[in-house]
Amino acid sequence: MAQTMTSPSGITNFVINKGNGVKGLSEMGLKSLPKQYIQPLEERISTASFGIKNSEESIPIIDMSNWDDPKVAEAICSAAEKWGFFQLVNHGVPIEVLENVKEATHRFFELPAEEKSKNSKERSCSNNVRFGTSFSPQAEKALEWKDYLSLFYVSEDEASALWPPACKDEVLEYMKKSKILIKRLLEMLMKRLNVKEIDQEKEGLLMGSMRINLNYYPICPNPELTVGVGRHSDVSTLTVLLQDQIGGLYVRGCTDKKSWIHVPPVKGSLVINIGDALQIMSNGRYKSIEHRVAANGSKNRISVPIFVNPRPSDLISPLPEVLASGEKAVYKQVLYSDYVKHFFRKAHDGKSTIELAKI
Ligand SMILES: COc1cc(/C=C/C(=O)SCCNC(=O)CCNC(=O)[C@H](O)C(C)(C)COP(=O)(O)OP(=O)(O)OC[C@H]2O[C@@H](n3cnc4c(N)ncnc43)[C@H](O)[C@@H]2OP(=O)(O)O)ccc1O
Numbered sequence: 001m002a003q004t005m006t007s008p009s010g011i012t013n014f015v016i017n018k019g020n021g022v023k024g025l026s027e028m029g030l031k032s033l034p035k036q037y038i039q040p041l042e043e044r045i046s047t048a049s050f051g052i053k054n055s056e057e058s059i060p061i062i063d064m065s066n067w068d069d070p071k072v073a074e075a076i077c078s079a080a081e082k083w084g085f086f087q088l089v090n091h092g093v094p095i096e097v098l099e100n101v102k103e104a105t106h107r108f109f110e111l112p113a114e115e116k117s118k119n120s121k122e123r124s125c126s127n128n129v130r131f132g133t134s135f136s137p138q139a140e141k142a143l144e145w146k147d148y149l150s151l152f153y154v155s156e157d158e159a160s161a162l163w164p165p166a167c168k169d170e171v172l173e174y175m176k177k178s179k180i181l182i183k184r185l186l187e188m189l190m191k192r193l194n195v196k197e198i199d200q201e202k203e204g205l206l207m208g209s210m211r212i213n214l215n216y217y218p219i220c221p222n223p224e225l226t227v228g229v230g231r232h233s234d235v236s237t238l239t240v241l242l243q244d245q246i247g248g249l250y251v252r253g254c255t256d257k258k259s260w261i262h263v264p265p266v267k268g269s270l271v272i273n274i275g276d277a278l279q280i281m282s283n284g285r286y287k288s289i290e291h292r293v294a295a296n297g298s299k300n301r302i303s304v305p306i307f308v309n310p311r312p313s314d315l316i317s318p319l320p321e322v323l324a325s326g327e328k329a330v331y332k333q334v335l336y337s338d339y340v341k342h343f344f345r346k347a348h349d350g351k352s353t354i355e356l357a358k359i
Pocket residue numbers: 127130134135138148150152209211213229232234235236275307309310311312336337338340341344345
């Protein structure tokens with residue numbers, strides 16, 4: 001067993017095929033990182049050096065208690081233009097709902113590998129439920145230190161029937177309660193783009209599909225040699241991210257592009273980021289910023305992003321309202337499912353997915 005496990009194929013078999021994930025590896029008490037996880041020097045995250053560079057820039061924290069105050073909309077739109085990232089407090093999603101979904105995430109990952117892997121790509125009875133590890137293992141030169149459960153929402157009935165019982169009620173509640181916040185954010189962001197009203201057609205285009213991922217980053221023997229998630233931008237319209245108190249999310253700096261800014265955990269907050277679909281629809285006005293996640297040597301971390309997306313069948317392009325003043329389109333029309341497939345079929349590679357849509 002020990003001999004098979006240390007060979008590269010033994011590790012792959014244990015982590016990917018047998019569904020133990022990196023959590024299984026972590027719990028074996030490995031003393032050093034298997035070589036498949038060693039990232040090239042330029043992709044490693046040296047958390048020690050961030051403290052110095054970080055001091056000048058930080059991601060805005062916006063209080064939503066008076067969400068209909070124009071100052072709140074101004075802060076949100078400015079953050080979306082400048083940073084592509086911001087944190088929200090007093091956002092209206094009950095703290096209890098957030099605590100429950102974090103607990104449910106731990107409950108799911110605590111299940112035996114045999115139970116979790118019923119949701120793997122090979123065994124899941126639906127393409128909309130997928131348990132996996134790393135990001136795109138077949139395309140990656142170096143694997144990422146993360147396991148995940150990805151749930152694509154189609155309907156309440158489908159979710160009730162197919163999502164894992166260990167977490168489905170809590171995840172559904174989190175999604176439902178977040179919808180009010182998502183609509184408010186989109187209304188504010190659209191107003192700034194001269195979209196006066198979000199009618200049914202626009203609502204479909206902006207938030208017609210949702211995917212929720214439960215991310216699990218177990219303790220890593222050599223966190224400085226690998227990453228939890230490599231540099232990428234999300235392909236969503238926007239992403240609502242719940243993180244626990246451990247920390248580890250870094251965002252590309254907006255003035256000093258060489259720096260990476262930590263997104264510090266703030267109790268009860270939600271992190272919001274703009275995704276590629278909204279960068280395209282706003283013709284580049286709102287920014288989908290690169291981000292990445294460090295591995296941790298002493299603590300298990302979880303995060304729960306809700307990816308708010310167009311529908312797979314939507315054609316995305318700069319909105320007519322944005323181009324009405326004569327502004328030249330910098331992106332062409334793309335079928336959203338083609339865009340997402342392009343993203344999923346390659347390893348994380350920074351901001352390169354959006355090249356597909358550039359004119
Ligand atoms: C996992 O770690 C991540 C994830 C992310 C995600 C960031 C986002 O912004 S996710 C938002 C994506 N948007 C949507 O899901 C909505 C639109 N959905 C679709 O268009 C389709 O459902 C589809 C995703 C394109 C899948 O369509 P389907 O026809 O079923 O195509 P497949 O052939 O099954 O899949 C294509 C290709 O993608 C891989 N894949 C599919 N789903 C996932 C998934 N949930 N996670 C990872 N990979 C997935 C699948 O394996 C296929 O590749 P093959 O090579 O196997 O053909 C950000 C950062 C992370 O670390």
